[in-house]
Amino acid sequence: MHLRKRVLVTGGAGFLGSFLCERLLKENCDVVCVDNFYTGTKRNIVHLLENPYFELIRHDITFPLYLEVDEIYNFACPASPIHYQNDPVQTTKVNVHGSINMLGLAKRTKSKILQASTSEVYGDPTVHPQTEDYWGNVNCVGIRSCYDEGKRCAETLFFDYYRQHKLNIRVIRIFNTYGPRMHPNDGRVVSNFILQALKNEDITVYGDGKQTRSFCYVDDMIEGVIRMMNSPEDLTGPVNLGNPEEYTILELAEKIIALTRSKSKIVFKPLPEDDPLQRKPNIDLAMDKLKWKPRTQLEAGLKETIDYFRTL
């Protein structure tokens, strides 16, 4: 008889996964972190290794995994365009084979399973802000498709396991999230701009910088993730989680220059293929069902993130 809830976090050595492991340990869970270190790093979880209730397994979830657990958070998947485009076939595999393996594990152990899906399932959205009932506008043969279609197929698998095998599933769609432990080299806009500003290098705005994103601080995101897993039985989702405050990329660049008191100049570079023009979550569902909304203002979250990048 075990007293602590045994929780598996796939991708637990990544940016979001490592904060999730920390939070679950604080809630007295027995945490198993599974990661193949494709984009994650031991540095993110080294401080947890001494904890007797934390266990690290180096494993690629595209291969089967046999464990006994009560809950699964499926976060394994490279998240930044540079990383997921580096080996696009593996990106589709982790979302399809990886999800099938984790769903099979959930079925055998009768555990609850949460999928970290993404706002990318909406593609370059024609509905703004994006609500969960919008089906999206996704290119299936572009350079982002391995991730977008992979994540869409993962959602399909989750809902088919729910309908066919009565699995207890949770699907969240995460919008751009930032904070300490973001990879310095993953090419994402927040990490790129902060590093460039700290080094007084040119800030590389892609396109005209009028495309928009909405940035959620990591602590707020983790709170939403936990609430979703603990929500009443019938809330399968999908549920959007993100910060609805929308900024143009140019506004973000200017904010980061001001906060770092940088001498950097803004330069314009070509817009990558299939780069969505706008993105902003409608979070009515999360506010209503999870009583959740982000609390961290962009400036406060950026300051924390800048402080982290200064230490690197």
Ligand code: NAD
């Ligand atoms: P991340 O790259 O830091 O973390 C992903 C982790 O998964 C890494 O530790 C990596 O090594 C691991 N991993 C990759 N392939 C694996 C495999 N085959 N087997 C085992 N482990 C594997 O990214 P993140 O930002 O922490 O994102 C975590 C999850 O959240 C991802 O599923 C991502 O798609 C989703 N998400 C993140 C964001 C965001 O803004 N950060 C937005 C939407 C969705």
Ligand code: UDP
């Ligand atoms: N971007 C930018 N300069 C950079 C990195 C990104 O202008 O150095 C832009 C990118 O083209 C996109 C936005 O910032 O429009 C967010 O990019 P990111 O890769 O962070 O996330 P995603 O496109 O997946 O939302």
